[in-house]
Amino acid sequence: MRLTLLPLLLTLIGAAATVAVAEPADPLSGVDWPAARAEATGLLVDLLRFDTTSPPGSEAEAARYLAVRLEAEGVAAELHDLGEGRANLIARLPATAPSGEGPLCLVSHLDVASAEAERWRQPPFAGRVDAEGTIWGRGALDMKGMTVVEIEAMLLLKRLGLPRSRDVILLAVADEEVNNTGMQRLIAERWPSINCAHAINEGGVGIIDGLFPGQVLFPISVGEKGALWLRVSAEGKAGHGSTPLPDEAPDRLLAALERLRAYEPEPQVHPSLKVLFARVGETRRGLERLVFTRPLLQRTLLISALMKNPLTRAAITDTLHITGLEGAHQPNVVPSVASALLDCRLLPGTSPEEMLARVKALAADDGLTYTVLNEFAAQVSPWDDPVFDALVRAAEARPNVVAGPAISVGFTDSIFLREVGVRAYGFVPFHLTAEELGTMHGPDERLRAEELEAGVRAMLGVLVGVVGG
Ligand SMILES: [Zn+2]
Structure with a gap:
């Protein structure tokens, strides 16, 4: 039976090949x-x-x-x-x-x-x-x-x-x-x-x-990524530059900013990035291929490498970036208000409200005020x-x-x-x-x-x- 069918199969394959060749030109x-x-x-x-x-x-x-x-x-x-x-x-x-x-x-x-x-x-x-x-x-x-x-x-x-x-x-x-x-x-x-x-x-x-x-x-x-743009302000008693007093606005602001700067975001690999990694992996060989395609190696080797480079780190974390300072007027005058501008960028899954709560918890000063300048989710x-x-x-x-x-x-x-x-x-x-x-x-x-x-x-x-x- 098989032997009888073989010529027919060959004819069909040949016909298919002919059809493929006759494809319309690009x-x-x-x-x-x-x-x-x-x-x-x-x-x-x-x-x-x-x-x-x-x-x-x-x-x-x-x-x-x-x-x-x-x-x-x-x-x-x-x-x-x-x-x-x-x-x-x-x-x-x-x-x-x-x-x-x-x-x-x-x-x-x-x-x-x-x-x-x-x-x-x-x-x-x-x-x-x-x-x-x-x-x-x-x-x-x-x-x-x-x-x-x-x-x-x-x-x-x-x-x-x-x-x-x-x-x-x-x-x-x-x-x-x-x-x-x-x-x-x-x-x-x-x-x-x-x-x-x-x-x-x-x-x-x-x-x-x-x-x-x-x-x-x-x-x-x-x-x-989404965004949360904030003005964080500290208030205190205005006074003379000659005599440092506790709870001055610039001092309180700086202390809060120090805590914000210590923010260590967790890396998050969005599903899109997993797809991109897999596609890259398919084009590589040996260890490179393994690192890009195996979840465990991705986590241990790839993610830690991405976290070391500021450009790739921003792609896999919610960032908290202090981008400006406001409030100083004269060196011998303590202002009653000192503010900082923050640009936070949010991965899918982090809402602006969640990020605001995170910022407040990190700053750990109930006396600060927060003004939202712009916010939208990823x-x-x-x-x-x-x-x-x-x-x-x-x-x-x-x-x-x-x-x-x-x-x-x-x-x-x-x-x-x-x-x-x-x-x-x-x-x-x-x-x-x-x-x-x-x-x-x-x-x-x-x-x-x-x-x-x-x-x-x-x-x-x-x-x-x-x-x-
Ligand atoms: Zn453009």
């Missing part, structure tokens, strides 16, 4: 990539020349410029005016074969952090491109480079002419760096017509040699999700990349999107060295041209995977 191979790189570079150079330092931001001019460029390509674009020269840009590529799923939003912000021009090797708002093709300017990474990647990918998707199952909406908002009013007002005033199901925003990036030399670690942000989007899978595939389409979910230590406009039910992911598809990462908000911010092109390729791959065909 749509990305139909793109003129040198032309796309030149177009994206031109857009970024122009965008960097708008000085959108926040405050005052003055993003409306840059938003209007992009709207004109998009309209010229047949992409509907509008400005959401915020007054005082500020505006959000909203552009839409509608679905042509709607699946009923909510829109996919491509999010960025148009404002930038301030730049001390005298510390830069190139002027921060000149949009210079050097001999290697590197594009210099404030916002090249944070985050006008991403705005351009999103626009270029949208334009290429439209030109490819594939049927689109979902609307793709570009949201390039104002005032992310300081007060987040752009995104908050967009949600308050325009949300019913946007209402996206997923958003791709800043928050994750490919880190060259992130954990191991020769490998790019690409944490894709699925959530952001938020996490599920990563068991087709858009998240598309981001991982796009990241790992480049060689020697390992991607997986992570919680960001800082927050972005995604916190407001998650509040209205959006699944938001941080995915800036550039590979950056530690030195390049350090230029965000610092001098010499720049983006290598090959990363701009690679970013467009990755974002187009995501769009084709999520809405194309």
Whole structure:
């Protein structure tokens, strides 16, 4: 019987192989990539020349410029005016074969952090491109480079002419760096017509040699730590500097701060980090593989190593950070009030109320007063999700990349999107060295041209995977 079936099986396998070979060609191979790189570079150079330092931001001019460029390509674009020269840009590529799923939003912000021009090797708002093709300017990474990647990918998707199952909406908002009013007002005033199901925003990036030399670690942000910003104040009798007395405000404050500084947070490994560790482990061999994949070794070796580095320690603990002191006036005058500013960042599972109780218990002085300046809990989007899978595939389409979910230590406009039910992911598809990462908000911010092109390729791959065909 078996012998008789064998030729038939071989025929079927042969047929299957033939079908596999006849797969449709990769749509990305139909793109003129040198032309796309030149177009994206031109857009970024122009965008960097708008000085959108926040405050005052003055993003409306840059938003209007992009709207004109998009309209010229047949992409509907509008400005959401915020007054005082500020505006959000909203552009839409509608679905042509709607699946009923909510829109996919491509999010960025148009404002930038301030730049001390005298510390830069190139002027921060000149949009210079050097001999290697590197594009210099404030916002090249944070985050006008991403705005351009999103626009270029949208334009290429439209030109490819594939049927689109979902609307793709570009949201390039104002005032992310300081007060987040752009995104908050967009949600308050325009949300019913946007209402996206997923958003791709800043928050994750490919880190060259992130954990191991020769490998790019690409944490894709699925959530952001919460925050509790506090003013802690001590009161006492005002008096003369010549005579120290017990219970003076500065003294009481310092004693409390000393106790707060002794805070030793317990490391907590969020489930997303376990997934990321496992994915890293799968790419390693020998002891490295064991350390990343075995829970006991993870706890004993990996976690203690992460706790020793301030950057990774912040990712696995609730942090308590004394960031400012207020109240001193003159050296010979004891003030009646002395205060400290605290920035606490909270992992999922720690509420702002719990952290406040922890701070009070540590400070151990019932006479102190606490003013909450800002508070919100950590938020996490599920990563068991087709858009998240598309981001991982796009990241790992480049060689020697390992991607997986992570919680960001800082927050972005995604916190407001998650509040209205959006699944938001941080995915800036550039590979950056530690030195390049350090230029965000610092001098010499720049983006290598090959990363701009690679970013467009990755974002187009995501769009084709999520809405194309
Ligand atoms: Zn940013």
